Amino acid sequence: MDTVLKIENLTKQYGRITAVRNLSLEVHRGNVFGILGPNGSGKTTTLGILLDVIKKTSGSFSWFGQPPTKEMRKKIGAILETPIFYPYLSAVKNLEIVAEIKGAPVDRIEPVLKKVELYERRHDKFRTYSLGMKQRLSIASALLCDPEVMILDEPTNGLDPQGIAEIRELIKQIAREGKTIILASHLLDEVQKVCTHFCVLKRGSLLYSGSVEEVNKGVESVEVIADASDMEMVLQGYPMAAKVVEEDGKYIVTLENGARAADLNAYLFSKGITISHLLTQRKSLEKQFLELLAESDNA
Amino acid sequence: MLRLLRIDLKKLVNYRAFWVLNIMYGLLIFSIPISVMEFLKWLKEKGAELDGFDPMKIPVLHFPDIWQNITYVYVFLKIFLAIVVIISISNEYSYKTIRQNIIDGMSRVDFIKSKLLTILLLSLGSTLFVFLTGLLTGFIYTPNVAVSDMFTGIEFVFAYFLDLFTYLVFAFLLTVLLKRSALTIFILLLYLPIEYAITGNLPESMEFIAEYFPLHAINNLIEFPFAKYWFQEIQDYVSLSAVGVVFVYLALFIYAIYAKLKASDL
Protein backbone atom coordinates (compact mmCIF):
# COMPACT_ATOMS: atom_id res chain seq x y z
CA MET A 1 0.00 0.00 0.00
CA ASP A 2 1.24 3.50 -0.86
CA THR A 3 2.01 5.68 2.08
CA VAL A 4 0.55 9.13 1.56
CA LEU A 5 1.55 10.61 4.87
CA LYS A 6 4.08 9.45 7.38
CA ILE A 7 4.51 11.26 10.67
CA GLU A 8 7.42 10.40 12.91
CA ASN A 9 7.81 11.50 16.51
CA LEU A 10 6.16 14.84 15.92
CA THR A 11 6.17 17.20 18.89
CA LYS A 12 4.85 20.73 19.31
CA GLN A 13 5.51 22.71 22.41
CA TYR A 14 3.71 25.95 23.26
CA GLY A 15 5.76 27.17 26.16
CA ARG A 16 4.96 24.69 28.91
CA ILE A 17 2.06 23.11 27.06
CA THR A 18 2.84 20.14 24.87
CA ALA A 19 0.14 20.31 22.20
CA VAL A 20 1.45 17.29 20.28
CA ARG A 21 3.64 14.70 21.96
CA ASN A 22 5.84 12.31 20.03
CA LEU A 23 3.16 11.46 17.49
CA SER A 24 3.79 8.81 14.85
CA LEU A 25 1.17 7.90 12.27
CA GLU A 26 0.81 6.59 8.76
CA VAL A 27 -1.96 7.27 6.30
CA HIS A 28 -2.24 5.18 3.16
CA ARG A 29 -3.63 5.98 -0.24
CA GLY A 30 -7.41 5.77 -0.36
CA ASN A 31 -7.84 5.91 3.40
CA VAL A 32 -10.46 8.09 4.93
CA PHE A 33 -8.58 8.74 8.11
CA GLY A 34 -10.40 10.14 11.11
CA ILE A 35 -8.56 11.95 13.88
CA LEU A 36 -10.56 11.85 17.08
CA GLY A 37 -9.88 13.50 20.38
CA PRO A 38 -11.42 15.73 22.98
CA ASN A 39 -11.07 19.53 22.81
CA GLY A 40 -7.49 20.62 23.00
CA SER A 41 -6.07 17.19 22.21
CA GLY A 42 -3.88 18.51 19.41
CA LYS A 43 -5.88 17.71 16.27
CA THR A 44 -5.75 21.18 14.75
CA THR A 45 -2.15 21.66 15.84
CA THR A 46 -1.15 18.42 14.09
CA LEU A 47 -2.92 19.38 10.88
CA GLY A 48 -1.45 22.91 11.10
CA ILE A 49 2.05 21.45 11.24
CA LEU A 50 1.33 19.22 8.25
CA LEU A 51 0.27 22.34 6.32
CA ASP A 52 3.27 24.45 7.39
CA VAL A 53 1.30 27.12 9.21
CA ILE A 54 2.53 25.89 12.59
CA LYS A 55 6.20 25.23 13.17
CA LYS A 56 6.98 21.87 14.78
CA THR A 57 9.27 21.66 17.77
CA SER A 58 10.75 18.33 16.73
CA GLY A 59 10.06 15.23 14.69
CA SER A 60 9.35 14.94 10.99
CA PHE A 61 6.73 14.11 8.42
CA SER A 62 6.66 13.38 4.73
CA TRP A 63 4.03 13.51 2.00
CA PHE A 64 4.27 10.72 -0.58
CA GLY A 65 7.69 9.88 0.80
CA GLN A 66 8.99 13.40 0.05
CA PRO A 67 9.86 16.14 2.48
CA PRO A 68 7.04 18.72 2.56
CA THR A 69 7.09 21.57 0.03
CA LYS A 70 4.70 24.22 -1.19
CA GLU A 71 4.23 22.26 -4.42
CA MET A 72 2.88 19.40 -2.34
CA ARG A 73 0.45 21.73 -0.58
CA LYS A 74 -0.89 22.89 -3.93
CA LYS A 75 -2.15 19.34 -4.46
CA ILE A 76 -3.83 19.22 -1.05
CA GLY A 77 -7.27 20.67 -0.46
CA ALA A 78 -7.39 21.76 3.14
CA ILE A 79 -9.60 23.50 5.66
CA LEU A 80 -8.31 24.29 9.10
CA GLU A 81 -10.78 25.15 11.85
CA THR A 82 -12.93 27.92 10.36
CA PRO A 83 -13.48 29.00 6.77
CA ILE A 84 -10.97 31.72 5.90
CA PHE A 85 -11.62 34.10 3.02
CA TYR A 86 -11.40 37.81 2.18
CA PRO A 87 -14.70 39.06 3.61
CA TYR A 88 -15.02 41.95 1.15
CA LEU A 89 -14.65 39.70 -1.91
CA SER A 90 -17.27 37.52 -3.57
CA ALA A 91 -17.07 33.74 -3.65
CA VAL A 92 -15.83 33.83 -7.23
CA LYS A 93 -13.12 36.42 -6.52
CA ASN A 94 -11.99 34.48 -3.47
CA LEU A 95 -11.76 31.26 -5.42
CA GLU A 96 -9.87 33.04 -8.21
CA ILE A 97 -7.19 33.89 -5.65
CA VAL A 98 -7.06 30.29 -4.45
CA ALA A 99 -6.88 29.04 -8.04
CA GLU A 100 -4.06 31.46 -8.77
CA ILE A 101 -2.12 30.26 -5.72
CA LYS A 102 -2.69 26.59 -6.48
CA GLY A 103 -2.16 26.92 -10.19
CA ALA A 104 -5.61 25.41 -10.70
CA PRO A 105 -7.61 26.26 -13.83
CA VAL A 106 -10.16 29.04 -13.32
CA ASP A 107 -12.87 27.06 -15.09
CA ARG A 108 -12.99 24.69 -12.11
CA ILE A 109 -14.65 27.46 -10.10
CA GLU A 110 -18.07 27.09 -11.64
CA PRO A 111 -18.41 23.31 -11.14
CA VAL A 112 -17.16 23.39 -7.53
CA LEU A 113 -19.54 26.20 -6.64
CA LYS A 114 -22.38 24.20 -8.16
CA LYS A 115 -21.29 21.14 -6.26
CA VAL A 116 -21.65 22.90 -2.91
CA GLU A 117 -24.79 24.75 -4.05
CA LEU A 118 -23.41 28.24 -3.82
CA TYR A 119 -23.57 29.02 -7.51
CA GLU A 120 -26.61 31.29 -7.13
CA ARG A 121 -24.81 33.35 -4.51
CA ARG A 122 -21.43 33.39 -6.23
CA HIS A 123 -21.27 37.17 -6.65
CA ASP A 124 -22.23 37.97 -3.07
CA LYS A 125 -19.54 39.03 -0.66
CA PHE A 126 -18.20 36.33 1.64
CA ARG A 127 -19.04 38.52 4.63
CA THR A 128 -22.76 38.19 3.85
CA TYR A 129 -22.78 34.38 3.98
CA SER A 130 -24.26 32.26 6.75
CA LEU A 131 -21.95 29.97 8.69
CA GLY A 132 -23.08 26.95 6.70
CA MET A 133 -22.50 28.77 3.43
CA LYS A 134 -19.02 29.77 4.55
CA GLN A 135 -18.32 26.16 5.41
CA ARG A 136 -19.53 25.07 1.98
CA LEU A 137 -17.36 27.64 0.28
CA SER A 138 -14.32 26.32 2.07
CA ILE A 139 -15.16 22.83 0.88
CA ALA A 140 -15.51 24.22 -2.65
CA SER A 141 -12.12 25.84 -2.23
CA ALA A 142 -10.59 22.57 -1.03
CA LEU A 143 -11.98 20.81 -4.11
CA LEU A 144 -10.68 23.46 -6.49
CA CYS A 145 -7.39 21.84 -7.36
CA ASP A 146 -8.88 18.36 -7.81
CA PRO A 147 -6.79 17.36 -4.79
CA GLU A 148 -4.90 14.12 -4.20
CA VAL A 149 -5.42 14.55 -0.49
CA MET A 150 -8.06 16.44 1.44
CA ILE A 151 -7.57 17.64 4.96
CA LEU A 152 -10.77 18.60 6.72
CA ASP A 153 -10.90 19.96 10.25
CA GLU A 154 -14.48 19.59 11.48
CA PRO A 155 -16.01 20.10 8.04
CA THR A 156 -19.62 19.74 9.18
CA ASN A 157 -19.34 22.23 12.01
CA GLY A 158 -22.29 24.62 11.80
CA LEU A 159 -24.14 22.89 9.00
CA ASP A 160 -27.82 21.98 9.07
CA PRO A 161 -28.75 18.25 9.12
CA GLN A 162 -29.25 18.22 5.40
CA GLY A 163 -25.93 19.98 4.90
CA ILE A 164 -24.21 17.48 7.18
CA ALA A 165 -25.65 14.59 5.21
CA GLU A 166 -24.61 16.23 1.94
CA ILE A 167 -21.06 16.89 3.06
CA ARG A 168 -20.76 13.34 4.30
CA GLU A 169 -22.03 12.07 0.98
CA LEU A 170 -19.53 14.36 -0.75
CA ILE A 171 -16.70 13.00 1.38
CA LYS A 172 -17.69 9.43 0.59
CA GLN A 173 -17.96 10.26 -3.08
CA ILE A 174 -14.50 11.81 -3.11
CA ALA A 175 -13.18 8.80 -1.22
CA ARG A 176 -14.68 6.50 -3.85
CA GLU A 177 -12.57 8.29 -6.45
CA GLY A 178 -9.61 6.84 -4.60
CA LYS A 179 -8.59 10.06 -2.89
CA THR A 180 -7.13 10.17 0.56
CA ILE A 181 -8.99 12.14 3.19
CA ILE A 182 -7.83 13.15 6.62
CA LEU A 183 -10.67 14.29 8.81
CA ALA A 184 -10.52 15.72 12.31
CA SER A 185 -13.78 15.55 14.19
CA HIS A 186 -15.51 15.28 17.54
CA LEU A 187 -18.45 13.56 15.99
CA LEU A 188 -17.75 9.91 16.55
CA ASP A 189 -20.73 8.87 14.60
CA GLU A 190 -19.46 10.96 11.68
CA VAL A 191 -16.13 9.19 11.79
CA GLN A 192 -17.81 5.82 12.04
CA LYS A 193 -19.97 6.61 9.04
CA VAL A 194 -17.38 7.96 6.65
CA CYS A 195 -13.95 6.81 7.79
CA THR A 196 -12.03 3.67 7.01
CA HIS A 197 -9.38 4.29 9.65
CA PHE A 198 -9.11 6.41 12.73
CA CYS A 199 -6.82 7.38 15.55
CA VAL A 200 -7.50 8.82 18.96
CA LEU A 201 -5.46 11.62 20.49
CA LYS A 202 -5.50 12.79 24.03
CA ARG A 203 -3.48 15.69 25.37
CA GLY A 204 -1.26 15.42 22.33
CA SER A 205 -0.49 11.71 22.64
CA LEU A 206 -1.67 8.94 20.39
CA LEU A 207 -3.93 6.52 22.28
CA TYR A 208 -5.04 4.29 19.47
CA SER A 209 -4.83 3.87 15.74
CA GLY A 210 -6.67 1.25 13.71
CA SER A 211 -9.40 0.55 11.21
CA VAL A 212 -13.07 1.32 11.67
CA GLU A 213 -13.97 -2.08 10.29
CA GLU A 214 -12.43 -3.76 13.31
CA VAL A 215 -14.68 -1.74 15.55
CA ASN A 216 -17.69 -2.66 13.48
CA LYS A 217 -16.74 -6.34 13.59
CA GLY A 218 -16.71 -6.20 17.38
CA VAL A 219 -19.14 -8.03 19.66
CA GLU A 220 -22.84 -7.62 19.28
CA SER A 221 -25.19 -7.07 22.11
CA VAL A 222 -28.92 -7.70 21.85
CA GLU A 223 -31.73 -6.04 23.71
CA VAL A 224 -34.75 -8.34 24.16
CA ILE A 225 -38.14 -8.05 25.83
CA ALA A 226 -40.42 -11.02 26.29
CA ASP A 227 -43.37 -11.77 28.46
CA ALA A 228 -41.93 -14.83 30.21
CA SER A 229 -41.30 -15.28 33.90
CA ASP A 230 -38.28 -17.53 33.48
CA MET A 231 -36.67 -15.24 30.92
CA GLU A 232 -33.56 -14.52 32.94
CA MET A 233 -32.89 -18.19 33.66
CA VAL A 234 -33.39 -19.16 30.05
CA LEU A 235 -31.03 -16.46 28.88
CA GLN A 236 -28.41 -17.47 31.45
CA GLY A 237 -28.65 -20.95 30.05
CA TYR A 238 -27.81 -19.82 26.55
CA PRO A 239 -24.28 -21.06 25.83
CA MET A 240 -23.40 -18.16 23.51
CA ALA A 241 -24.34 -15.45 26.03
CA ALA A 242 -21.29 -13.78 27.52
CA LYS A 243 -23.26 -11.56 29.83
CA VAL A 244 -26.91 -10.94 30.69
CA VAL A 245 -28.10 -7.76 32.36
CA GLU A 246 -31.61 -6.65 33.21
CA GLU A 247 -32.52 -3.04 32.75
CA ASP A 248 -36.10 -1.69 33.18
CA GLY A 249 -37.70 -4.93 32.09
CA LYS A 250 -35.34 -5.28 29.14
CA TYR A 251 -32.59 -7.83 28.98
CA ILE A 252 -29.31 -6.87 27.40
CA VAL A 253 -27.44 -9.92 26.23
CA THR A 254 -23.82 -9.56 25.17
CA LEU A 255 -23.09 -12.35 22.73
CA GLU A 256 -19.90 -14.33 22.31
CA ASN A 257 -17.89 -13.48 19.24
CA GLY A 258 -19.51 -14.93 16.13
CA ALA A 259 -23.00 -15.35 17.55
CA ARG A 260 -25.78 -13.31 16.00
CA ALA A 261 -29.12 -12.02 17.19
CA ALA A 262 -30.91 -14.48 14.92
CA ASP A 263 -29.29 -17.38 16.79
CA LEU A 264 -30.52 -16.02 20.09
CA ASN A 265 -34.00 -15.62 18.69
CA ALA A 266 -34.05 -19.19 17.45
CA TYR A 267 -32.82 -20.44 20.83
CA LEU A 268 -35.54 -18.57 22.73
CA PHE A 269 -38.16 -19.83 20.30
CA SER A 270 -36.99 -23.38 20.88
CA LYS A 271 -37.54 -22.77 24.61
CA GLY A 272 -41.09 -21.67 23.87
CA ILE A 273 -40.54 -17.95 24.39
CA THR A 274 -41.78 -15.46 21.85
CA ILE A 275 -40.17 -12.06 22.07
CA SER A 276 -41.94 -8.78 21.64
CA HIS A 277 -38.84 -6.63 21.07
CA LEU A 278 -35.38 -7.30 19.73
CA LEU A 279 -32.70 -4.73 19.02
CA THR A 280 -29.18 -5.43 17.90
CA GLN A 281 -26.40 -3.12 18.95
CA ARG A 282 -22.87 -3.14 17.66
CA LYS A 283 -20.23 -1.83 19.95
CA SER A 284 -20.07 1.70 18.69
CA LEU A 285 -17.04 3.80 18.02
CA GLU A 286 -18.35 6.08 20.70
CA LYS A 287 -18.17 3.33 23.31
CA GLN A 288 -14.74 2.32 22.16
CA PHE A 289 -13.62 5.95 22.23
CA LEU A 290 -14.90 6.51 25.75
CA GLU A 291 -13.34 3.26 26.90
CA LEU A 292 -9.99 4.29 25.46
CA LEU A 293 -10.13 7.61 27.22
CA ALA A 294 -11.18 5.99 30.47
CA GLU A 295 -8.38 3.43 30.21
CA SER A 296 -5.84 6.15 29.67
CA ASP A 297 -7.13 7.96 32.75
CA ASN A 298 -6.65 4.85 34.85
CA ALA A 299 -3.22 4.17 33.48
CA MET B 1 6.91 36.75 -9.97
CA LEU B 2 4.12 38.30 -11.99
CA ARG B 3 1.78 35.65 -10.65
CA LEU B 4 2.57 36.69 -7.08
CA LEU B 5 1.93 40.33 -7.94
CA ARG B 6 -1.33 39.41 -9.63
CA ILE B 7 -2.48 37.52 -6.53
CA ASP B 8 -1.82 40.49 -4.29
CA LEU B 9 -3.48 42.94 -6.64
CA LYS B 10 -6.58 40.74 -6.78
CA LYS B 11 -6.83 41.19 -3.03
CA LEU B 12 -6.55 44.97 -3.35
CA VAL B 13 -8.50 46.07 -6.41
CA ASN B 14 -11.84 45.34 -4.82
CA TYR B 15 -10.92 46.91 -1.52
CA ARG B 16 -12.48 50.35 -1.09
CA ALA B 17 -9.90 51.87 1.30
CA PHE B 18 -7.18 51.09 -1.24
CA TRP B 19 -8.81 53.34 -3.84
CA VAL B 20 -9.82 56.04 -1.39
CA LEU B 21 -6.26 56.42 -0.13
CA ASN B 22 -4.70 56.23 -3.58
CA ILE B 23 -7.04 58.80 -5.02
CA MET B 24 -6.54 61.17 -2.10
CA TYR B 25 -2.82 60.76 -2.54
CA GLY B 26 -3.00 61.42 -6.27
CA LEU B 27 -5.16 64.50 -5.81
CA LEU B 28 -2.76 65.94 -3.26
CA ILE B 29 0.21 65.44 -5.56
CA PHE B 30 -1.63 67.11 -8.36
CA SER B 31 -2.94 70.01 -6.34
CA ILE B 32 0.24 71.03 -4.54
CA PRO B 33 1.96 72.80 -7.50
CA ILE B 34 -1.31 74.52 -8.35
CA SER B 35 -1.73 75.79 -4.80
CA VAL B 36 1.88 76.95 -4.67
CA MET B 37 1.34 79.09 -7.75
CA GLU B 38 -1.95 80.40 -6.41
CA PHE B 39 -0.16 81.29 -3.19
CA LEU B 40 2.59 83.16 -5.05
CA LYS B 41 -0.03 85.00 -7.11
CA TRP B 42 -1.82 85.96 -3.96
CA LEU B 43 1.46 87.20 -2.49
CA LYS B 44 1.99 89.27 -5.61
CA GLU B 45 -1.43 90.87 -5.39
CA LYS B 46 -0.81 91.65 -1.74
CA GLY B 47 2.75 92.50 -2.60
CA ALA B 48 2.92 96.14 -1.54
CA GLU B 49 5.53 95.66 1.12
CA LEU B 50 7.75 93.44 -1.04
CA ASP B 51 9.71 96.40 -2.47
CA GLY B 52 8.50 95.80 -5.98
CA PHE B 53 9.85 92.23 -5.85
CA ASP B 54 7.74 89.85 -7.94
CA PRO B 55 7.14 86.60 -6.05
CA MET B 56 6.16 84.96 -9.32
CA LYS B 57 9.81 85.27 -10.30
CA ILE B 58 10.94 82.93 -7.48
CA PRO B 59 11.88 79.88 -9.53
CA VAL B 60 10.29 77.35 -7.14
CA LEU B 61 8.57 75.49 -9.94
CA HIS B 62 11.10 76.23 -12.69
CA PHE B 63 13.47 73.74 -14.22
CA PRO B 64 15.84 72.67 -12.78
CA ASP B 65 14.90 73.77 -9.21
CA ILE B 66 11.57 72.02 -9.45
CA TRP B 67 12.87 68.48 -9.03
CA GLN B 68 14.38 68.92 -5.60
CA ASN B 69 11.57 71.23 -4.51
CA ILE B 70 8.64 69.01 -5.39
CA THR B 71 10.24 65.73 -4.35
CA TYR B 72 11.14 67.29 -1.02
CA VAL B 73 7.50 68.21 -0.46
CA TYR B 74 5.99 65.05 -1.92
CA VAL B 75 7.85 62.66 0.35
CA PHE B 76 5.71 63.99 3.19
CA LEU B 77 2.72 62.38 1.51
CA LYS B 78 4.20 58.91 1.72
CA ILE B 79 2.20 58.29 4.88
CA PHE B 80 -0.86 57.76 2.66
CA LEU B 81 0.82 54.91 0.81
CA ALA B 82 2.25 53.58 4.07
CA ILE B 83 -1.32 53.30 5.38
CA VAL B 84 -2.29 51.39 2.23
CA VAL B 85 0.58 48.98 2.84
CA ILE B 86 -0.19 48.61 6.55
CA ILE B 87 -3.86 47.89 5.91
CA SER B 88 -3.11 45.45 3.14
CA ILE B 89 -0.80 43.43 5.40
CA SER B 90 -2.62 43.72 8.72
CA ASN B 91 -5.79 42.54 6.98
CA GLU B 92 -4.00 39.32 6.14
CA TYR B 93 -3.45 38.81 9.85
CA SER B 94 -6.86 39.88 11.09
CA TYR B 95 -8.71 37.83 8.47
CA LYS B 96 -6.12 35.04 8.93
CA THR B 97 -5.85 34.88 5.16
CA ILE B 98 -2.07 34.72 5.43
CA ARG B 99 -2.65 31.34 7.04
CA GLN B 100 -4.95 30.19 4.27
CA ASN B 101 -2.54 31.46 1.58
CA ILE B 102 0.17 29.24 3.04
CA ILE B 103 -2.21 26.29 3.37
CA ASP B 104 -3.20 26.73 -0.26
CA GLY B 105 0.39 26.49 -1.39
CA MET B 106 2.26 29.78 -1.03
CA SER B 107 5.56 29.66 0.74
CA ARG B 108 6.29 32.30 3.33
CA VAL B 109 8.86 33.75 0.96
CA ASP B 110 6.20 33.89 -1.77
CA PHE B 111 3.99 35.85 0.57
CA ILE B 112 6.77 38.35 1.30
CA LYS B 113 7.57 38.62 -2.40
CA SER B 114 3.96 39.27 -3.35
CA LYS B 115 3.72 42.10 -0.82
CA LEU B 116 7.10 43.55 -1.81
CA LEU B 117 6.05 43.52 -5.45
CA THR B 118 2.94 45.51 -4.62
CA ILE B 119 5.08 47.96 -2.64
CA LEU B 120 7.42 48.21 -5.61
CA LEU B 121 4.52 48.84 -7.94
CA LEU B 122 3.07 51.54 -5.65
CA SER B 123 6.47 53.22 -5.38
CA LEU B 124 7.10 53.09 -9.11
CA GLY B 125 3.61 54.32 -9.89
CA SER B 126 3.94 57.19 -7.45
CA THR B 127 7.39 58.07 -8.81
CA LEU B 128 6.10 58.10 -12.37
CA PHE B 129 3.21 60.30 -11.31
CA VAL B 130 5.55 62.71 -9.56
CA PHE B 131 7.85 62.75 -12.59
CA LEU B 132 5.00 63.55 -14.97
CA THR B 133 3.56 66.17 -12.63
CA GLY B 134 7.02 67.76 -12.35
CA LEU B 135 7.52 67.73 -16.08
CA LEU B 136 4.14 69.27 -16.75
CA THR B 137 4.46 71.90 -14.02
CA GLY B 138 7.96 72.79 -15.13
CA PHE B 139 6.77 73.26 -18.70
CA ILE B 140 3.95 75.49 -17.62
CA TYR B 141 5.92 77.77 -15.31
CA THR B 142 9.47 77.86 -16.62
CA PRO B 143 9.80 81.07 -18.69
CA ASN B 144 12.27 79.76 -21.27
CA VAL B 145 12.45 75.99 -21.27
CA ALA B 146 15.91 74.69 -22.17
CA VAL B 147 16.16 70.93 -22.66
CA SER B 148 19.46 70.89 -20.79
CA ASP B 149 17.74 72.31 -17.69
CA MET B 150 14.76 70.01 -17.86
CA PHE B 151 16.54 66.92 -16.64
CA THR B 152 19.11 68.54 -14.41
CA GLY B 153 18.43 67.34 -10.90
CA ILE B 154 16.40 64.39 -12.14
CA GLU B 155 18.31 62.24 -9.61
CA PHE B 156 15.94 63.64 -7.01
CA VAL B 157 13.17 61.67 -8.66
CA PHE B 158 15.25 58.54 -8.17
CA ALA B 159 15.91 59.60 -4.57
CA TYR B 160 12.18 60.07 -4.14
CA PHE B 161 11.61 56.51 -5.30
CA LEU B 162 14.21 55.10 -2.93
CA ASP B 163 12.86 57.17 -0.04
CA LEU B 164 9.31 56.00 -0.64
CA PHE B 165 10.15 52.35 -1.26
CA THR B 166 12.31 52.06 1.84
CA TYR B 167 9.72 53.77 4.00
CA LEU B 168 6.99 51.42 2.75
CA VAL B 169 9.18 48.39 3.43
CA PHE B 170 9.73 49.80 6.93
CA ALA B 171 5.92 49.99 7.30
CA PHE B 172 5.72 46.36 6.11
CA LEU B 173 8.20 45.32 8.79
CA LEU B 174 6.32 47.19 11.52
CA THR B 175 3.06 45.53 10.47
CA VAL B 176 4.60 42.07 10.54
CA LEU B 177 5.81 42.80 14.06
CA LEU B 178 2.68 44.49 15.42
CA LYS B 179 -0.04 42.91 13.23
CA ARG B 180 -2.82 45.39 14.04
CA SER B 181 -3.34 48.28 11.65
CA ALA B 182 -4.25 51.11 14.03
CA LEU B 183 -1.40 50.26 16.38
CA THR B 184 1.07 50.03 13.50
CA ILE B 185 0.05 53.37 12.01
CA PHE B 186 0.32 54.95 15.44
CA ILE B 187 3.80 53.53 16.07
CA LEU B 188 4.93 54.48 12.58
CA LEU B 189 3.88 58.08 13.18
CA LEU B 190 5.38 58.09 16.64
CA TYR B 191 8.66 56.60 15.49
CA LEU B 192 9.91 59.73 13.70
CA PRO B 193 9.74 62.06 16.74
CA ILE B 194 11.24 59.32 18.88
CA GLU B 195 14.17 58.92 16.53
CA TYR B 196 14.73 62.66 16.42
CA ALA B 197 14.48 62.88 20.22
CA ILE B 198 17.16 60.23 20.53
CA THR B 199 19.53 61.81 18.03
CA GLY B 200 18.86 65.26 19.45
CA ASN B 201 20.12 64.13 22.82
CA LEU B 202 23.24 62.36 21.68
CA PRO B 203 26.47 63.51 23.36
CA GLU B 204 28.53 65.66 21.05
CA SER B 205 31.13 62.97 20.45
CA MET B 206 28.39 60.63 19.20
CA GLU B 207 26.49 63.09 17.04
CA PHE B 208 27.97 61.74 13.84
CA ILE B 209 25.93 58.52 14.19
CA ALA B 210 22.66 60.42 13.81
CA GLU B 211 22.75 60.10 10.04
CA TYR B 212 22.90 56.33 10.39
CA PHE B 213 19.47 56.11 12.03
CA PRO B 214 16.93 54.71 9.57
CA LEU B 215 14.61 57.68 9.15
CA HIS B 216 17.50 60.13 9.27
CA ALA B 217 19.14 58.18 6.48
CA ILE B 218 15.93 58.19 4.44
CA ASN B 219 15.32 61.88 5.06
CA ASN B 220 18.90 62.70 4.11
CA LEU B 221 18.27 61.58 0.56
CA ILE B 222 16.49 64.82 -0.31
CA GLU B 223 17.73 67.80 1.72
CA PHE B 224 15.69 70.88 2.49
CA PRO B 225 15.94 73.01 -0.70
CA PHE B 226 14.11 76.24 0.02
CA ALA B 227 16.83 77.91 2.07
CA LYS B 228 18.54 78.90 -1.15
CA TYR B 229 15.79 81.42 -1.77
CA TRP B 230 17.04 83.35 1.22
CA PHE B 231 20.58 82.89 0.01
CA GLN B 232 21.77 80.11 2.23
CA GLU B 233 23.96 77.28 1.09
CA ILE B 234 22.01 74.03 0.47
CA GLN B 235 22.93 70.52 -0.54
CA ASP B 236 21.57 70.45 -4.06
CA TYR B 237 22.62 66.90 -4.91
CA VAL B 238 21.75 63.42 -3.63
CA SER B 239 24.48 62.27 -1.29
CA LEU B 240 25.83 58.87 -2.25
CA SER B 241 26.61 58.00 1.34
CA ALA B 242 22.91 58.53 2.21
CA VAL B 243 21.96 56.24 -0.68
CA GLY B 244 24.40 53.64 0.63
CA VAL B 245 23.01 53.78 4.17
CA VAL B 246 19.45 53.51 2.86
CA PHE B 247 20.31 50.44 0.81
CA VAL B 248 21.78 48.80 3.88
CA TYR B 249 18.58 49.51 5.82
CA LEU B 250 16.45 48.22 2.96
CA ALA B 251 18.32 44.93 3.05
CA LEU B 252 18.05 44.81 6.85
CA PHE B 253 14.29 45.46 6.83
CA ILE B 254 13.64 42.76 4.25
CA TYR B 255 15.81 40.31 6.11
CA ALA B 256 14.00 41.09 9.38
CA ILE B 257 10.62 40.49 7.72
CA TYR B 258 11.90 37.19 6.39
CA ALA B 259 13.35 36.10 9.73
CA LYS B 260 10.15 37.00 11.58
CA LEU B 261 7.80 35.22 9.17
CA LYS B 262 9.97 32.18 8.70
CA ALA B 263 9.92 31.25 12.35
CA SER B 264 6.40 32.15 13.39
CA ASP B 265 3.17 30.19 13.71
CA LEU B 266 0.45 31.74 11.62
Ligand SMILES: Nc1ncnc2c1ncn2[C@@H]1O[C@H](COP(=O)(O)OP(=O)(O)OP(=O)(O)O)[C@@H](O)[C@H]1O
Ligand atom coordinates in the same frame (compact mmCIF):
# COMPACT_ATOMS: atom_id res chain seq x y z
N1 LIG C 1 -1.22 29.57 19.72
C1 LIG C 1 -1.25 28.79 20.82
N2 LIG C 1 -0.59 29.18 21.92
C2 LIG C 1 -0.60 28.41 23.02
N3 LIG C 1 -1.24 27.23 23.12
C3 LIG C 1 -1.90 26.79 22.06
C4 LIG C 1 -1.96 27.55 20.85
N4 LIG C 1 -2.71 26.87 19.95
C5 LIG C 1 -3.10 25.74 20.58
N5 LIG C 1 -2.63 25.69 21.84
C6 LIG C 1 -2.84 24.59 22.81
O1 LIG C 1 -2.50 23.38 22.19
C7 LIG C 1 -3.40 22.35 22.59
C8 LIG C 1 -3.99 21.66 21.36
O2 LIG C 1 -4.85 22.57 20.67
P1 LIG C 1 -5.57 22.17 19.32
O3 LIG C 1 -6.18 23.39 18.77
O4 LIG C 1 -4.61 21.44 18.46
O5 LIG C 1 -6.70 21.16 19.82
P2 LIG C 1 -7.86 20.45 19.01
O6 LIG C 1 -7.65 19.01 19.21
O7 LIG C 1 -7.90 20.94 17.61
O8 LIG C 1 -9.12 20.93 19.82
P3 LIG C 1 -10.60 21.22 19.35
O9 LIG C 1 -11.28 19.92 19.32
O10 LIG C 1 -11.13 22.09 20.43
O11 LIG C 1 -10.54 21.91 18.01
C9 LIG C 1 -4.42 23.02 23.50
O12 LIG C 1 -4.06 22.76 24.81
C10 LIG C 1 -4.28 24.49 23.20
O13 LIG C 1 -4.54 25.26 24.34
Ligand SMILES: [Mg+2]
Ligand atom coordinates in the same frame (compact mmCIF):
# COMPACT_ATOMS: atom_id res chain seq x y z
MG1 LIG D 1 -9.38 21.99 16.48
